[in-house]
Amino acid sequence: MKTPIFNIHDLILVLTLAVCVLLVIFQWLLSKQKAIASQLLSGFFVCVGASALCNLLLWNDYIGLHSEVAKMVLSLGLVTAVVGKSVCLYLYVVAITRANFSLRAKDALHLLNLFTVVGWVLWGGLDSDRLRFQSASHTEYSIQLTNYLWHYLKILPVVYAFAAALEIYRYKQQLKQFYSSLSLQGPYWLLLLTLGFALNWFWSLVVHLLGQTVSFSIADSFGIFDNYITFVLVNALFVYSLLYAHQLLETKEKLKEKEVVAPAEISPDAIARIRNTMEKQQLYLKQNLNIEDFARQVGIHFREVSSIINKEFNTNFFEFVNEYRVNRAKQMLVDPQYAEMTILDILLESGFNSKSSFHRFFKRYTGMSAAEFRKQTSAAE
Template identity: 30%
Template sequence: MDKLSFLEVIAAIAVFVSILLAVFLLTVKTERKLENRLFAAFLIINSIDISGLFMHLFVDSYNLKAFKISAYLLVMPLFYLYVNAACYNDFNLKRKHLLHLIPFILANLILVPRLYLAEGAAKEVFFKTMWHSPEMFFYQIIGELQYFFYIIAVFLILIKYKKVYLENYTNSNTLLYKWLSQLTLIFLIIHVCIIVKNIVRYTQDRDLFIWLNIVAGTVFLLSACWFILKALNYPELFRRIDSTLQPTKDFAETLATEDKFDEAKNVQIEQLRNYMVEKEPFLDPSLTIQELADQVEIPVRELSVLINHHINQHFFDFVNEYRVKKAMTILKDPTKKEVTVLEILYEVGFNSKSSFHTYFKKYTNQTPTVFRSN
C-alpha cells in the first residue's frame, strides 16, 4: 500500500469513527442536549474537512470540493459554542451567534466569481491552481486569524470556569475542565500540523506534504477514538456552572472598602467554622457556596470573600479540609475498623477515590491506609 492509499484509509476510518460518535451524541438521552448537538456538529464539520483526503474518489464537483475547504471555518466557532454550552448551564443559542458565520460566508463569497460562477475549462484551471490564488491567500489569512481568536477565547473561558468552580462548588469532579483543556491542546497540536502542512504545500517536497497529511489524519483518528472512550466511560461527564457567577476578585475590592470592622470579620469566620464542625454541611457531596450561604445566613458574595480572601482558601479546598478531618476521625476510631476507606470517603462527602486520596495526602502527607495503621 502506497502512502496516498494509506492516507485515504486513515482519513476514511477517522471520518467513520467521528460520524459514529456524532450519531451517538445526537441520539443519547440526556437532560440537556445543546452541548451534545454542538459537539456532534463540530465532529461532522471536522469529518467533512478531513474527507477531502479521499473525496476525489467519489466526488467530481469542484464546487463541493471548494465548499468542503471553506467548511473548516465553521470548526472553531462550533468548538467555542460547545465549550460555552458545556461550561454554563444557562447558555443558549441566540441570533447574535449567527455572527460566527461571517468568516465562512466571506470565504465562499470571494470564490463566487472565479469558481462557483465559472464554467468548463475556466473552473477546472482555477481549481487546479487555487492554492496559489489571491482568494486562497485571503482564505488562509482569515482562517489563521479566526483560529487564534477562538483558541484564546476558549482558554479564557476555561480559566474563568476553573476559578469560579473552585470558589463556588465542592463536588470534586473537575473532569470537565480537564476534558476541555486536553481537547483544546489536541486541537493546537493538530493545527500546528496543518500550519506546517500548508507551508510545505508551497514547496516541491510532495513526500513531506503527504507525510504531514498522514500525521494530521492519524492524530485526528486517535482523537476521535479518544472521544468515543470518553463518551463510553463518562456518560455524565459535565458539571456546568452559572454564567452569572464571577470570580471573587471581581467584587472583593468593592466589598473590602465597605468592611470597616475587622473584628466583625473575625466573628463571622469563627461562626462559620463552628457551623462547619457542628452541622457538618460538607457531608453533602454537591454542596455549593450558595447553599452554604443560605444555611449560615450570610450573603453569598460576602461569604465568598470571607472564604477566598479572609480565610485565604478556595471554597473547594475549604470544604474538603473539613471532609479530610472528618475522615481522619473515622479512620482513628477503633469501633470503625471494619469500615473500608471507600465507605469512609463517600460518608464524608467525597465522590471519587482519586480525589479523596489526593486531598487526604495533601492535608496529612500520608495515604488513608498508612494514616489508619499508624
C-alpha cells in the first residue's frame, strides 16, 4: 500500500483488528456454545485480527520496521496467523456439528502446516522485506522460495475453507439419517458463511496469481476488496455464533468396531418390525421423533434401523417419517370430520412442526399444495 497513514483501505484493517479483539471478549462473555467450539472461534478471531495487523505493517510504506528481528517476527506472525485462521475455521465447523467433539492426537497433524511455513521462513531467511520483494540481498533462489511461500499461504486457507464447507454438506445429509423434524436454517447459514470465506480467500489467491502477470498496483487494487469482505464475514460469523450455533443438532461420531452394525443380509422380520412399529404405534405423529427413540420402540440398534431404511426403503429416516406424515395429512384433508380444521392445525396434528417442511413434502408427494388438494377432493365429492 502506498498511501499515507491511514487511508480508508488501511483503516479497514485497523477496524478488523479492533473488531476481532472485541469479538473475542464478547465470545467469552456471551457465547452459548460448548467450550471447545467457543475456544476455536476465539482462536479464529485472534488469527484474523493478527493477519490484519501483519498485513497493515507489511504493506504500509509509512510504518517502517528497521530492526532485523522485528522484520523476522512480522514475517513469522503473518504465516502463523494465516495457518491459524485456516485450521481454526475448519475445526470450529467440525466442533459445532459433531457430538462430544474434542481435540485428539490426530488433530495435531494440522500443526504440520505451521511447522512447514515457520521452517520455510527461518530456513530461507524470509523476513518482511523479502516477502515484499524489496530486500537488497534477495537472490534468485530466495525469490523463488518467497514465491512458493506465498503460493502456499494463499492456497492453504482455500483448501481448509472448502473442506469445512464439505463437512457442513455431509452434516446436513447425516441429520436426515437421525431426525424426522429439523430446521436447516442453521446449517444453511453456516454453509453460506463458510463458502463466503472460501470464495473470499479464493479471490485472494486469484489476485495473488494475477500479480504474477499484471502490475503490482493493479493487483493491489483488486486485493483491497478482500479486506472489506473479510471484515463483513467476521462480523457475520460472530452474529451466527450467537444466534444459531448453539441450536445446531449434533450428529453421531463414526462407529467403533465394538458398536453394533447392520448385518450383511437384512431379515424380513426386521423390515416388518420397522414398518409395523411406524404404522401401528403411529410414531410419526411425534414431532421431535429421532431415530434412537424409534429404534428403541422397534427393538433394534438405531444404526441397523438406519441401514435398513436406506437399503430397503431407498430413503433416509427424515424422508421415511415425513412420507407417513404427508399420508396422514391427506387423510385428514379429505375427511369431513376435520373439515373445520385449518391447514396449520392439520400439519401439526400429522406430526410436522414446520410449515415450510410440510408444504415442501406435501407438494413433492402430491404435486400440489395442501389447499389445492383439499379443494380438488372437495369438488370431486
